[in-house]
Amino acid sequence: MNRMERIDPAVAPVAPDVEEPPAIAVETLCKVFGEHWAVDDVSFDVPRGWTVGLLGGNGAGKTTTIAMIMGLVVPTAGRAVVLGCDMARERHKVLSRMNFESPYVALPARLTVRENLTVFGRLYAVKNLKARIEELTEELDLGEVLDRPTGKLSAGQKTRVSMAKALINTPDVLLLDEPTASLDPDRADWVRACLERYRERHAATILLSSHNMPEVEQLCDFVVMMSYGEVIEMGGPQELIERYECADLDEVFIHLARREAET
């Protein structure tokens, strides 16, 4: 039996009710590697201008799902549609309006931060590139490291540089895989504030995966929880907390993770 069918209809995942076509539509997405179902029948929408969190333990299928949304991995079945384009077939139509940041990907270590941002700015055909780099330098506090080789920066500094690269083209859709994983609490809070500002200013759509529940509570309008490649729950952070009568999203996550482990 499909795990979705086992969810009590009273608490069944309900996609947010919006009239505008979603920025990201994930439709019955499946990915099989050999005999392993990394993602199994996953569906959810990310409405324009929303921040949606993709949650789950290690190996839940979050990164593979995001990779399929980016078009880096072709689904075995189903499809990921971003800004109206099927990412397996017409990704080049929308790539200039998207960007991403992931701990699994790095920027060339020998290039300085400025060189890296210049290269990616040109790849994305950013107008007034110098001004954009200055803007990001100020916003992400990169002034001191701008002319240093990226490989010689601390983990936290690299994360901020990757964030700058992700924002270089002022994307309409931003995909973030654990964006604050290597940051200290102060810097993490600071980056979250940057993301919130960015979304407000540009009405951007953000899909992020995270293990940090307070972060998700702070940033996300909607949450999709995954386990063993399947969606096990969806809803607003507060809605989920109330539904499971928990103190916070952390408790909801632990409750669901244990329930899934038992079943």
Next chain:
Amino acid sequence: MSNSVNRIVAMTARYYYVQRSSWLRLLDLIYWPTMQMVVWGFLYTYLYQSKSDLASTAGVLLGAVLLWDILFRGQLGFTFTFLEDIWSRNVANLMMSPLTSLELAASLMLMSLIRLLIGTIPVTILALVLFGFNIYGLGFGLLAFFVNLVLTGWAIGLIVCGLVIRHGLGAESLAFSVVILLMPLCCVYYPVWVLPTWLQPVAWMLAPTYVFEGMRGVLLDHVFRMDLAVESLMINLVYLAMGFASFLFLLRSARYSGSLLTMGE
């Protein structure tokens, strides 16, 4: 179109930034071709002064060394430039950007050409100064040989890069080994008729064979055979089309297998 040119320029700039970040990298471009030329240059001098029948082939030997290096370095320059992005785990960033496969290939070709010129021009000048061997004496033939060898190198480079994308860094040793496989078959140091009869048709399927035959024609018979250069070019165009098709196929296959996600690990 202008965006496309901008992206190619951006990628070339990216590779240029890496190259200039270390003088050792620059030295590496010149070091191996120079060492090779010096060793063969002394052999050339020995044969030239020996007054034996081999004296007439001394120039052919050194010419072959220099031309072989164009093929070898052209392919290495293409492949290693791409490997820089694999090693730095930057491939996903590029694949997620608006950069197309054709633009990526074009930038790799451009950078391979730049690396090749940096590596070979000083060596050819050194060959002239140290050993009195003037490869520019090949005249127009040199340009035809150069273009054909570089095209072969790019075609091989495209396939090797595709294999690395699909199978990961385990395939990177192919960057050195694939082109060596061609060496005995494309008759770098000896004429095609030396090969067993059954192997000769195989040799004539390889574009570099025409180049090395052509070089021997210029140096020994003082005749530049345009027919060989044109045939080599035709075969190279087929190679390039096949190389690019293989690259696209392997890239697509990597998207299915998910290997782009773990690239560089």
